[in-house]
Amino acid sequence: MESNRTRVEGVFLVQAEERSNIELLKEIAEFLNEETEMEQMLKGALRKLLEGTLFETGWIFFINEKGKQELIAHENLPKALQQNDCRHLQKGGCWCVSRFQNGELEKASNIIECKRIVHSRKTSSKDYDGITHHATVPLQSGQERFGLLNVATPNTIRFSEGELALLESVAFQIGSAIKRIVLTKQEQQVALVQERNRLARDLHDSVNQLLFSVTLTARGGIEMTEQQEIKDTFKEIQYLTQEALTEMRALIWQLRPKGLENGIIEGLKGYADILGLALSVNVKGVINLPARIEETLFRIAQEAMNNVRKHSGVLQVELYLTITPTDVLLVVKDEGRGFHMNELNSLRSLGLQSMRDRAHAVSGTVDWVTEWNKGTEILVRLPY
Secondary structure (H helix, E strand, C coil): CHHHHHHHHHHHHHHHHHHHHHHHHHHHHHHHHHCCCHHHHHHHHHHHHHHCCCCCEEEEEEECCCCCEEEEEEECCCHHHHHHHHHHHHCCCCHHHHHHHCCCCCCCEECCCCHHHHHHHHHCCCCCCCCCCCEEEEEEECCEEEEEEEEECCCCCCCCHHHHHHHHHHHHHHHHHHHHHHHHHHHHHHHHHHHHHHHHHHHHHHHHHHHHHHHHHHHHHHHHCCCHHHHHHHHHHHHHHHHHHHHHHHHHHHHCCCCHHHCHHHHHHHHHHHHCCEEEEEEECCCCCCHHHHHHHHHHHHHHHHHHHHHHCCCEEEEEEEECCCEEEEEEEECCCCCCHHHHHHCHHHCHHHHHHHHHHCCCEEEEEECCCCCEEEEEEEEC
């Protein structure tokens, strides 16, 4: 009789746990469906997973095709792992990342003592809160893999099959949500390109043609009058209109660059020609960059050449491009008038903040080396 009661109680406990897991999965699914920003979505999903289970800490790596990893989200990390911007989690070897890169990690798995956690305990005086082992599961959608979800609990070296199954279900939901956001971003990018093309056509067909007409009118005015004062006025109108026409053509080219399909170097040479700049280019390495990095680099170089034309007082510019296995380095240099570095805050018209914002959007940096009457160098580093 006692045995039957124990069996029944066990069944009820299992059923209660299953109901709890289903409710958690439903809550996480609803949250994932509402979010549109990647990092916010990952952090929120990780937080809900920890709140609804016995897992107490977790972190998510994104890992690209080259094996480069990025700690994209984490929750409730012990102080030893949080130290120095989570340096211990991001550096050194790791079984889970190695298995992921080798295609050997296909489902949720218990991990033996983690090398990175062990290293943090040996080198840090901070508390590690009893975290020694973790479970890991790949984040993927179909055959497309994005990274890893890792979770841990103090003083726990192994998780049950039920806990690993739940972790796998959550990872499947997160992987699908990642894919949805990636596709949405791609659609937005396509829409942005289409809008740029439309605006470029409108500018070319309307404003550009009007400016060209004003130029011709001013030229006719110069020939029709004998009064020097009026001639000078028409000449000034012609000059200003021609400058505006050059600016407009450069703007249209920025919106819809011709020649970029032949590579970033050819594209930049074409833009320099439009601005009337003599561009010399030096390249080290093979140019094979992701589309987003190439466009960011292209836009920053455009802005830098705009600055040379408008503010340097010279029409010669040098461009140095170096591609390494992890970064692309760009230097844009002129021998013009330069400026004092303490003037940076007041030089918004130079587009310096725009360049910095573009670089930061892809985790890159932009710096300047300049001195009055000694030219300017713009230094760009973008990881990829």
